[in-house]
Amino acid sequence: MAAKVFVYLDHFNGQILPASLETIGAAKTAAAALGSPLAALVVGPEAQSVAIQAIQHGADEAWVADAAELKDFRAEAYATVVSKALKDAGAEVFMLPATSRTRELAAMVAVDLATGVAPDVVAFEVKDGKLLATRPVYAGKLMTKVMMPQALPQILLIRGRVFPRPEPDAARSGPVNKLDAAVGTVKSEVLGYKPSDGGVSLTDAGVIVSGGRGVSNNPSLTPPAEITDEREKEIWRAQKGFELVRQLAAVLGGAVGASRAAVDAGYVPYSFQVGQTGKVVSPDLYIACGVSGAIQHLAGMRTSKTIVAINKDSEAPIFKVARFGVVGDLYEVLPALAKELGSRLGK
């Protein structure tokens, strides 16, 4: 029987993203409910090895496209391949992990196939043969159910760290077929690539330690005499503070985040920002240090499993969403906490 349910595997340098594996799990559920096998779509370099992993994680078959024009991810080119594959197969459901590449890809495929996209899906059910997806809107202040009653395929972008990751089974096998990889002329050209300074990616992290404006607030720290500008002094202090944040994150094997105030003041780059206009994260543990808990910040971390707040001000709104709170100066609490956890966890 031909597969009607397709899952897209986002990968980078041949590495499958964790969110891709979770999406296999989600798509497997949909496939079972619709009585269809699950087909994986893999485009780009190392597609073959990614496809084999996809099958080991639950896909029944895989379709791969690998050609010179597909070396770098370019949404235009990838969309052409994916749209054709879905159309030829008469796909009814297409799930992708929600990553920085796939939103644009899904958007273009939807235009090609005149169908809809439900982004950031956190739950779904199958009702009368159709998917009914749930997703946040208004920065998570509301939830909406989304449906595509007529259009096919129903495209869902699955939010990371929501669905469980299936266990791989090395014994699983299935056919890996070639897709039509012709994309014609692609207008854009990737000139170069600069990876970020490693570390754990915010959206995949199980633990996040975040710093806010409070991280620069340590008047007893005296910047070197050559720094005279007040703003430079503040940034210098913030760097000391973020070093403490980083140390705690390192002990917990977690990533470092920040509030917008910390980003806007130049303490850390924008890529660290958590919140409505930054990244939306949902780790098992989120430790907010010197973050007041503005509604726009909460929009990005509210669904974390356990929230810990460390703040000088016992009235700070962050305590309203926290499970554990420490009222105190982060400059004193963080080193002590890192030390204590370090020795308890044997690090």
Added chain:
Amino acid sequence: MNIVVCVKQTPDTAATVTVQDGKVSWGDAPLVINPWDEFAVEQALRTKEAHGGKVTALSLGPEAAKEALKHALAMGCDEAVLVSDPAISAPDSLVVSTVLAAAIAKLGEVDLVFFGRQAVDSDTGLTGAQVARRLGWPSLSLAAAVTALDPGAKTITVARMLDEGRQEVKAPLPAVVSVTKEICEPRYPSFMGIRKASKAPIPVWSLAEIGISAAPQSVLTWPEVFAPPKIETQCEIVAGDSAVAKAAALAARLIEEKVI
């Protein structure tokens, strides 16, 4: 350069948004220009300031959306156009992109179209790429910087911010660029700008005027909107007579509760 910037009107991000009998309400919170779109407007203005030309702000929405366009005019856009038609209701991104693409085509020889990263009400972030696909233009999304722009050679290069790092991409014009907030700091409208904007005429185009005879229909439906389940948290303030004691107590609780 002929530059277009697409702006949407949305409720203020600080608004308390509630739902009753399926109807979404943000109380008396103001409707504003989508915050992400302020970055798009700023980048459009800087592009014009560096290379000449004009910037047109474009929006699809009800008559009230003119306020968002006025904000764009007050920031310094030269012209604004509202597309409004009673035949459009609850448009999904497929509909919005159809309409915006048609309006852009009507604006003539456009070189660059700027979009915000996403609308803060629907949080979809699909429209820019969809407009690009419809026009057959390259889409440069998540742009954190325009690193080169050559109006003579008609090329643009942007640095895109991906989860794993920065990617530099070059594309021929015309192109669609969707910006992130890293790209620039939006200016505040000047007093003069606000005065000028309040007097500026904003033409309203119907679907027929942009060459769409039958109103496009949404393929999405939203059968249910609801408030998320309240996360019941009772914050346990960890006690101790010093910061070190508090830290030790917190560590103990986190381990006890199997958080780590």
